[in-house]
Amino acid sequence: MTSSTPQWRDDRAPFSAGQFSSDGYYEEFAPTELLPGEMKSTFDEVTGTPIVVFNLDGELYALEDQCTHEEFELSSGTFDTEEGSIECVLHSARFDVRDGRALCAPAYTAVPKFPVKREHDAVWTRDDRD
Numbered sequence: 001m002t003s004s005t006p007q008w009r010d011d012r013a014p015f016s017a018g019q020f021s022s023d024g025y026y027e028e029f030a031p032t033e034l035l036p037g038e039m040k041s042t043f044d045e046v047t048g049t050p051i052v053v054f055n056l057d058g059e060l061y062a063l064e065d066q067c068t069h070e071e072f073e074l075s076s077g078t079f080d081t082e083e084g085s086i087e088c089v090l091h092s093a094r095f096d097v098r099d100g101r102a103l104c105a106p107a108y109t110a111v112p113k114f115p116v117k118r119e120h121d122a123v124w125t126r127d128d129r130d
Helices: none
Strands: 026-029 039-043 050-056 059-064 078-080 085-087 094-096 116-119 122-125
Touching (some): 026 039
Antiparallel strands (some): 039 050, 050 059, 078 085, 085 094, 116 122
């Protein structure tokens, strides 16, 4: 049996998430794990809320990873970097990744948007709903 070492986009050791900041953010992953045009799913460690983070032209956006039409994970869908949208694979509802608003039927309700930041060589998010 042979083992292989994980391949990373840079020469650093694998990232280890898990810290909370004083303002309630949770350290999710290294910025090198999310290049422009990519999305990455994660979750809020406190609430258990699934979150999908998008890198749109170098800017980070975070939405709840759940379609408001049928409660299906958005991260299974298609991220359109030209439009800045995510399309749910289940029924083709589309949402703007910048603000979560529904762009077409069958979804009419926006997806919750969460704060996301790049700080201390990590990407941080949090579910800021009360």
